[in-house]
Amino acid sequence: MGQGSIFFLKRPYLVAAIFLALLTSVFAFSVLEIGGEDALTRYQHGLPLRVGYALEAPFVMLDADGDVTGEAPEVLRHVLHTLGLEHVVWLHGDFGSLIRELESGRIDIIAAGMFVTAKRRERVLFSRPTALIRPGLLVRRGNPLNLLSLTDFSSQSGARLAVIDGSIEQQQAHAAGVPGRRVKFFPDEVSAMAALRAGQTDGLLLSAVSLRYLIDRDDAEAFELVAAQTEQAPGAPAFAFRRQDSRLHEQVDQALASFIGSAEHLQLVEKFGFVASDLPRATEESER
Incomplete structure (x- = not known):
């Protein structure tokens, strides 16, 4: 037995510490690898989709039980259900911080009645709009x-x-x-x-x-x-995704295509004060 082996046998606590450090490093590397993948891959690894929201009724609010509801969450829930994506957590933030939270990887989707703008499109992927708002x-x-x-x-x-x-x-x-x-x-x-x-x-x-x-x-x-007398076109709220999450964006957008503007869509959101004239046609793209 060499001197190195005798050294470690005399210091079993050191062996345990080194083993624990190596195990922690491997675990951390695995987490980083998962974190670096897109949202759908993370979901396949058993991690939830993280949806960021800010409170602005009737787009987003809390019900009597403290659960997240409103136009944006209910439409997103419907679409994710059709896609078989049921494992979702809801994370609250100030409206002005949501895009930063998305870009940093702390959330995967923004569901907050966020309007599509050219400036925001430089940073995120938007779905087709879920409403037309004046x-x-x-x-x-x-x-x-x-x-x-x-x-x-x-x-x-x-x-x-x-x-x-x-x-x-x-x-x-x-x-x-x-x-x-x-x-x-x-x-x-x-x-x-x-x-x-x-x-x-x-x-x-x-x-x-x-x-x-x-x-x-x-x-x-x-x-x-x-x-308010403005010359602006109606606002177009939509869901926002990280630019690298194109797969999730495309799947959600395709599921929205046949739902937006339908009778089922109106029935879902009319309890939040939306009327038929507030909804885009099913084929309307997010051009705003």
């Missing part, structure tokens, strides 16, 4: 500043506009020339409506379907919904 402007009852359009927030020096941070409405406000100092950012519609109710802002720019849903279930007497 903007709305929420003000306090009586509309004390007579705010009827985004241009009113530019012409009236004291008018303050609330938007959800990272939302398409934030971009619309900028495109309409609303001064940045008059735009207030909020992480979700609940905090934005609370600020409007408290007089900290004078209007909330959000999708009309979201605002209709919110005032129907909140203090309808405190608010008034006016049509």
Whole structure:
């Protein structure tokens, strides 16, 4: 027996430590290898699909039991079920951080009523849109500043506009020339409506379907919904995927093709305030 063998026999704890270190390294390497693969391969290894969401009713909300529901989760659940992808976990985040979470690999799909834009398309793959959404402007009852359009927030020096941070409405406000100092950012519609109710802002720019849903279930007497006069085309919310997850993106998009705009689709989402005119035709692609 050599001196090296005697050395290890006298120090069994050292042998155990080295063995444990080697085992940990192998396990870590395996995890990294799985993490480097696309979402469908990870799913085949027994790992769940991770869906990121942000709360904005009626696109995403929590039901009485605390489960994630709303237009986006229910449509995605339906599609994943048809694809046999049932092992799913839902991860909450601020809307403005969801694309970063997707790019970093912490989530696999965004289901949050996120609108398709050219800038976002540079970073993610979008499915075909699940709805066509027009903007709305929420003000306090009586509309004390007579705010009827985004241009009113530019012409009236004291008018303050609330938007959800990272939302398409934030971009619309900028495109309409609303001064940045008059735009207030909020992480979700609940905090934005609370600020409007408290007089900290004078209007909330959000999708009309979201605002209709919110005032129907909140203090309808405190608010008034006016049509936001913008030249923007209707927004097109869709599911977002990492660019390397083209297989998952294609499978979901193909499953959506025959579902979007169907009677079954309308029946699924009408409880969230969506009507037939809010839905694209089944063959309509996400060109927005």
